[in-house]
Amino acid sequence: MVQLRKNNKTLVYGKYTLLDKNNPQIYAYTRGTGSDKILVLLNFSRNVVDWKITDQLKLSDQILINNYPELKKNLNIVTLNAYQAVCVKLK
Numbered sequence: 001m002v003q004l005r006k007n008n009k010t011l012v013y014g015k016y017t018l019l020d021k022n023n024p025q026i027y028a029y030t031r032g033t034g035s036d037k038i039l040v041l042l043n044f045s046r047n048v049v050d051w052k053i054t055d056q057l058k059l060s061d062q063i064l065i066n067n068y069p070e071l072k073k074n075l076n077i078v079t080l081n082a083y084q085a086v087c088v089k090l091k
Contacts, residue, residue: 025043047082059088064089
């Protein structure tokens with residue numbers, strides 16, 4: 001993660017926007033500068049959790065970091081495994 005932040009200034013200097021602040025299991029936010037935006041999703045529970053992607057967020061296929069082999073997504077739902085952490089570029 002440290003290397004990712006060093007190589008991607010958006011994660012350091014980009015505007016921080018908290019998403020879904022009332023969700024006790026998922027910490028979700030975006031960081032963005034201009035057209036460069038990144039979605040960060042962190043599942044802080046030991047359960048598999050579905051998280052709904054809002055219409056404003058368009059995920060790209062570029063996953064910057066993921067502590068699991070894949071990110072499960074289906075239409076507007078992302079399924080996060082227990083303690084999964086992922087950073088995805090937005091379109």
